[in-house]
Every structure is written in C-alpha cells, then in structure tokens.
Amino acid sequence: MVMKFADKLLSASRKNQSWLCIGLDPDPELLPGLDVLQFNKAIIEATSDLVCAYKPNLAFYEALGAEGFATLEKTLHCIPDHIPVIADAKRGDIGNTAKAYARALFSVFGFDAATVSPYLGFDSIEPFINYRHKGVFILCRTSNRGATDFQNLCTDGRPLYEVVARKAGEWNAYGNIGLVVGATYPEELERVRSICPDMCLLIPGVGSQGGDLAAAVAHGTDARGEKAIINVSRQVLYASREKDFARAAREMAEKIRGQINSSLASHPGSQ
Amino acid sequence: MVMKFADKLLSASRKNQSWLCIGLDPDPELLPGLDVLQFNKAIIEATSDLVCAYKPNLAFYEALGAEGFATLEKTLHCIPDHIPVIADAKRGDIGNTAKAYARALFSVFGFDAATVSPYLGFDSIEPFINYRHKGVFILCRTSNRGATDFQNLCTDGRPLYEVVARKAGEWNAYGNIGLVVGATYPEELERVRSICPDMCLLIPGVGSQGGDLAAAVAHGTDARGEKAIINVSRQVLYASREKDFARAAREMAEKIRGQINSSLASHPGSQ
Numbered sequence: 001m002v003m004k005f006a007d008k009l010l011s012a013s014r015k016n017q018s019w020l021c022i023g024l025d026p027d028p029e030l031l032p033g034l035d036v037l038q039f040n041k042a043i044i045e046a047t048s049d050l051v052c053a054y055k056p057n058l059a060f061y062e063a064l065g066a067e068g069f070a071t072l073e074k075t076l077h078c079i080p081d082h083i084p085v086i087a088d089a090k091r092g093d094i095g096n097t098a099k100a101y102a103r104a105l106f107s108v109f110g111f112d113a114a115t116v117s118p119y120l121g122f123d124s125i126e127p128f129i130n131y132r133h134k135g136v137f138i139l140c141r142t143s144n145r146g147a148t149d150f151q152n153l154c155t156d157g158r159p160l161y162e163v164v165a166r167k168a169g170e171w172n173a174y175g176n177i178g179l180v181v182g183a184t185y186p187e188e189l190e191r192v193r194s195i196c197p198d199m200c201l202l203i204p205g206v207g208s209q210g211g212d213l214a215a216a217v218a219h220g221t222d223a224r225g226e227k228a229i230i231n232v233s234r235q236v237l238y239a240s241r242e243k244d245f246a247r248a249a250r251e252m253a254e255k256i257r258g259q260i261n262s263s264l265a266s267h268p269g270s271q
Numbered sequence: 272m273v274m275k276f277a278d279k280l281l282s283a284s285r286k287n288q289s290w291l292c293i294g295l296d297p298d299p300e301l302l303p304g305l306d307v308l309q310f311n312k313a314i315i316e317a318t319s320d321l322v323c324a325y326k327p328n329l330a331f332y333e334a335l336g337a338e339g340f341a342t343l344e345k346t347l348h349c350i351p352d353h354i355p356v357i358a359d360a361k362r363g364d365i366g367n368t369a370k371a372y373a374r375a376l377f378s379v380f381g382f383d384a385a386t387v388s389p390y391l392g393f394d395s396i397e398p399f400i401n402y403r404h405k406g407v408f409i410l411c412r413t414s415n416r417g418a419t420d421f422q423n424l425c426t427d428g429r430p431l432y433e434v435v436a437r438k439a440g441e442w443n444a445y446g447n448i449g450l451v452v453g454a455t456y457p458e459e460l461e462r463v464r465s466i467c468p469d470m471c472l473l474i475p476g477v478g479s480q481g482g483d484l485a486a487a488v489a490h491g492t493d494a495r496g497e498k499a500i501i502n503v504s505r506q507v508l509y510a511s512r513e514k515d516f517a518r519a520a521r522e523m524a525e526k527i528r529g530q531i532n533s534s535l536a537s538h539p540g541s542q
Contacts, residue, residue, distance in 0.1 A: 025368070059364055059371035065379045066340035073337050090364050092388055094415040094475075097296070097330045104333035117363055119390045119410060121417025139390060144365040146392025149438065153426040160421065160431070167420065204365075 005113050005135030005176060006200060008084045010226065013052035015082070018257045019217075019226070019264075022047055023088070023204070023233030024056040024075060028064070030238050032245050036064065039245075040075040043237060046246040048080050050253045053112075055202075055231055057088040076110060084112035086202065086229075090139060092117030092124050099127040106131045113137060115180055115202065118164045122171060132174045135200065140164050140192055143182025143205030161188065165195040178202055181220070183211025183230070190219040200227045206256075207235030213256070217263035225267035230260055276384050276406030276447060277471060279355045281497065284323035286353070289528045290488075290497075290535075293318055294359065294475070294504030295327040295346060299335070301509055303516050307335065310516075311346040314508060317517040319351050321524045324383075326473075326502055328359040347381060355383040357473065357500075361410060363388030363395050370398040377402045384408060386451055386473070389435045393442060403445045406471065411435050411463055414453025414476030432459065436466040449473055452491070454482025454501070461490040471498045477527075478506030484527070488534035496538035501531055 003011075013019055024043065026036045034042075044054070056075065061068035079085055091101040091114065098120075105114045106128075113135030116125050128136040141151055141161040151161040168177050178200035181192045193201065203220050205211035213230070220228035236256070240248030274282070284290055295314065297307045305313075315325070327346065332339035350356055358380065362372040369391075376385045377399075384406030387396050399407040412422055412432040422432040439448050449471035452463045464472065474491050476482035484501070491499035507527070511519030 027371075057364070057368050057371075059362075059368045059375065062340075062375035063371040063379060065375075066337060066344050068375075069333075069337035069340050088364075090362070090388070091330075092363070092390075093328070093330055093359075093361050094413060097328050100298075100328075100330035100334040104330065104336070104339075108334060108336045117361070117388050117390050118421060119363075119388050120413050120415060121420030121422070123415050123417035125417075139363075142365060142391050144391060144394050146394035146396075149392030150389060150431065150434070151392070153431070153434065155424040155426045155431070160424070160426065163424065164421070 002133045004133045005084060008112060009052060012083050016049055016051060017261065018050055018052050019228055019230050019260050020051050020253060020257045021053040021055050021229045021231040022051050022236050022253065023231050024054050025060045025233045030241060032241055032243055037071050037074050041078045042246040043249050044078045046250040047253045048083055050257050051083065053084045053086055053229060054079055055086040055088050087111040087114040090115050090117050092120045094120060095123050098124045102127040102131060106134050115139065129174060129176060132176055135176055135178055137178040137180050137202045138164065138168050140179040141181045141185060141188045143184045143209050143211060162191060162195060165192045169196050183216035184209055186212060186215035186219050189216065193219055197222060200229060202229045202231060204231040206230060207232040213259050214263045217260055221267060223269050225264050225269040232256055273404045275404045276355060279383060280323060283354050287320055287322060288532065289321055289323050290499055290501050290531050291322050291524060291528045292324040292326050292500045292502040293322050293507050293524065294502050295325050296331045296504045298331065301512060303513055308342050308345050312349045313517040314520050315349045317521040318524045319354055321528050322354065324355045324357055324500060325350055326357040326359050358382040358385040361386050361388050363391045365391060366394050369395045373398040373402060377405050386410060400445060400447060403447055406447055406449055408449040408451050408473045409435065409439050411450040412452045412456055412459045414455045414480050414482060433462060433466060436463045440467050454487035455480055457483060457486035457490050460487065464490055468493060471500060473500045473502060475502040477501060478503040484530050485534045488531055492538060494540050496535050496540040503527055
C-alpha cells in the first residue's frame with residue numbers, strides 16, 4: 001500500500017525529530033569544484049538524518065538544460081526512500097496541460113509532493129490533487145518583496161492570499177492540499193494558520209531571505225506543534241564554499257533543527 | 272545585432288501573412304506511430320511558412336522525463352531561425368529562482384519569448400524582462416473554466432486580471448511585455464486590449480477549447496490589425512491521427528490562417 005504524503009512526512013519528521021526541509025537548489029557557480037550530482041549526493045548523505053523532507057527547485061535543473069533533468073533524476077535516487085521529496089515547481093496551467101505536469105512530477109519523476117500556483121484556479125490544480133497519495137502545496141503568501149503586488153490586494157473584504165487559503169480549504173476533499181507561506185511575513189503566516197488549522201504549511205524565507213525562525217515555528221505549526229515545514233536552501237548548501245561543504249552543511253542543518261526544536265519546546269501543543 | 276522579439280514576430284507574421292501560432296504540445300498517446308521528435312519535425316516542415324510563431328508547452332516535454340528536454344532542444348533546432356519560438360512555461364518564482372528560469376529558457380534553450388505567471392509580483396517577472404530582446408507574456412485572463420476563481424475577483428473596483436494588465440503596462444519599460452488572454456472570453460479580451468493598446472497579446476483558446484476565432488481577431492488585434500497571436504495546438508496537430516497527419520496539419524493551418532486573414536480584412540486598421 002502506498003503511504004500518503006502527510007503520513008510519510010510525519011513519519012520522517014518524527015524519526016529525525018525535525019521539521020527542517022533542505023532545498024536542493026544547486027548553483028554551479030557556487031559549488032566547490034565538483035559537479036551538481038556529486039554536490040547533491042554529498043549534501044544528502046550529510047543531512048538525511050536531520051530533515052523531514054528535501055525540496056529541489058526545478059529552476060536550478062532546467063538552467064542546466066536537458067542534462068539538468070537527468071541530474072535531477074539521479075539526485076532523486078540518492079534520497080532515502082523514507083524521506084519525502086517536494087518538487088518546487090510552482091506549476092499552473094490549464095486542464096490538459098496541468099495533467100501533463102502532474103504526470104511528469106508524480107509519475108515520471110516520482111516526487112511525493114509539488115508546489116503549484118493558484119492563478120489559473122481550481123481546474124489547474126485538480127489534476128495534481130487527484131493523485132490522492134501525493135501532496136499539493138498551493139502558493140498562498142510568498143516570501144518575496146513583490147508578493148504584495150497582487151497577493152495583498154483586497155478582494156471581497158480580505159487580501160487575495162486569504163481568499164486563496166479559504167479556497168484551498170474548500171478544495172481539500174482528499175486532505176492532500178498544503179499551502180506555501182513565507183516566513184518573512186509572520187502575521188500573514190499566523191492568519192493563514194488560523195484559516196487552515198490542519199494543513200501542512202511549507203515555509204520558505206528563513207535563513208538567507210531573513211525571515212525569523214522562531215516566529216515561523218510559533219505561527220506556522222498546528223495545534224500539536226507540527227506540520228510546519230521550514231525550508232532552508234542556501235544557508236545550508238553554502239555554509240562553506242570549500243571542500244568541507246558537506247560537514248559545514250551538516251553542522252548548519254543540525255543547528256537550525258536545534259533552533260526549530262527549541263522553539264517547539266515552548267509550543268503549547270508540544271507536551 | 273540581436274533582433275527584438277516584437278520585431279522578429281512582426282517580420283515573421285508579415286512574411287507568412289499569418290497571425291497563427293502553432294502550439295507544439297505532443298501527446299505520445301495521440302501520435303501516429305512515430306516518436307515525438309519525428310512528429311514535431313514533420314509538423315514544423317509542413318507549417319513553417321504558415322505561422323508567425325511556434326509555442327511548445329514545456330509540460331509535454333517534462334512529462335517525458337529528462338529525455339523530453341533533449342527532445343525539446345532538438346525540436347528547437349528544427350524551427351527556421353526567422354520564426355520566433357515562445358516557451359509556454361508559465362513560470363513564476365522568487366528573484367534568485369526566477370533568474371535561473373529566465374536563464375534556462377532564454378540562454379540555455381534559446382527561446383525568443385516565455386509565458387510567466389503574475390502571482391508572485393514584479394520581482395518574479397523582472398529577471399525575464401531584463402532580457403530586453405526577449406518577449407515576456409504575463410498570464411492575464413486565461414482560457415480555462417477555473418480562471419474566474421481568482422482572476423475575476425473584484426479588487427480596487429476592478430477584476431484582478433485588469434489590475435494585472437495595468438501593472439504589466441507600468442512594468443513595460445523595455446517594451447517587451449505581452450499578455451496571455453484566452454479567446455474563450457471575448458469581452459475580457461476587448462477590455463485588456465483597451466487597457467494595453469500596443470502590447471502583443473497571446474491568445475489561446477480557439478479550436479479545441481471553443482473560443483470564437485473572429486471575435487478573438489476583432490477584439491485581440493491592435494489599431495493596425497496586428498499583434499494578436501492566435502494559438503492553436505490540438506486542432507492542427509491532430510487534424511488527422513493517421514499517416515497523413517502532416518498534410519492534414521498543413522491544411523488545417525492554412526484554413527485557420529485564412530479565417531484569421533478574412534477577419535482581419537474587415538478590421539478598420541487593415542487598409
């Protein structure tokens with residue numbers, strides 16, 4: 001029987017005592033004299049007992065051309081089976097095409113979850129949701145500066161990102177929808193968590209982007225102090241730019257996991 | 272000197288007397304006994320004197336795994352240099368990652384233009400716009416049913432898609448922004464054209480999706496009867512599912528080009 005994404009995530013998180021997700025976003029210009037696959041492999045080997053998930057962003061593989069997707073496939077083979085892998089793809093297209101993307105990410109590459117964009121509405125997301133044992137993270141309130149251009153526009157008396165969160169709740173018939181909410185806006189994160197108390201939230205924006213880790217944990221977790229996936233990419237991958245990058249990445253991952261767990265220790269649901 | 276996208280598009284359109292764009296979206300299950308590259312090559316050879324552009328949707332290549340992107344690269348080599356190629360990618364990600372996507376599509380694969388999603392705001396689109404000689408088509412009002420879920424929500428007294436069109440106008444410092452507006456909603460198309468009188472519009476949704484071609488031409492073109500790229504995919508690609516598919520595709524492309532040109536003949540700017 002195939003394990004559902006949320007169960008696989010909780011299982012990995014409990015085993016590794018971690019809500020840290022590492023973004024596998026290799027930039028060839030920043031790698032210490034080895035290729036992308038060797039780099040990813042070393043990062044995974046150094047950190048796979050410290051994470052709840054990995055999250056490759058497909059842009060960094062697409063930037064390597066066709067070869068990049070072969071590297072992505074090989075990278076996925078390096079990740080232990082019990083660790084879920086989220087395709088950060090932010091896909092959003094019409095029905096027929098959305099089906100092709102969902103098939104690509106879930107059946108062909110074999111990801112456990114994917115990020116999708118809400119702009120095209122329900123029928124652009126439905127083909128992903130229909131893979132009931134896979135996770136689907138809808139972009140809600142992103143971590144970047146430009147997020148306010150549209151996501152905070154007032155619609156029907158509330159900001160657009162809240163409308164997206166509510167719709168996501170309505171669409172969640174199979175319980176496999178999550179939301180992407182940046183750590184850089186803790187108040188918005190708190191709002192989204194109150195609208196969707198049980199959903200998994202994928203939270204980028206701590207580390208290099210400057211989001212506050214303790215606030216992300218406090219506002220992002222559910223009532224039990226779970227389901228807040230804290231993603232860090234560059235801060236871990238490039239903790240050292242020298243030959244000791246894997247050891248430095250491990251130390252940084254341990255440190256951030258420790259900080260997350262310290263914040264969780266004071267969480268009302270953690271007892 | 273590198274030709275700007277809009278100039279390359281106009282040049283191809285005038286040479287071929289065509290505003291028809293063919294979507295190169297091969298579905299292996301629908302191909303008459305040959306592989307995707309052979310199919311694409313035959314379609315391109317049969318139609319390259321009838322189009323203003325080609326538009327591969329990346330989903331259909333991603334669905335073939337790493338091999339699919341190699342096929343995409345080879346497909347691009349089959350397209351004559353003077354015909355612009357639009358990457359239908361609908362990308363939208365934060366700054367650092369958006370840069371990687373823009374590099375992937377424009378520098379690595381060498382597309383002339385790309386479609387992007389507006390949900391993440393200006394800094395997600397800026398890295399694309401900064402390639403000044405490339406075209407950037409922002410999703411505005413899409414052709415699918417679910418488009419109304421968010422795009423028609425009222426914000427600041429107008430629907431979100433109009434806000435996107437206005438923002439696109441503000442962001443268009445280099446004159447390389449266009450908009451994607453579905454033919455299935457001719458009134459919205461007319462609104463967008465009135466907001467952005469000079470932009471290139473990429474108009475999917477005629478053919479299999481049921482949009483009215485004459486209305487798309489009437490409402491989508493600019494004052495000179497130009498800059499409305501009418502995209503058709505399945506209706507041309509699968510005009511025949513037999514061995515004569517290339518001839519059938521050519522006949523269908525000729526027919527649609529003729530219909531577009533007939534509609535243009537009654538356009539006030541065409542004299």
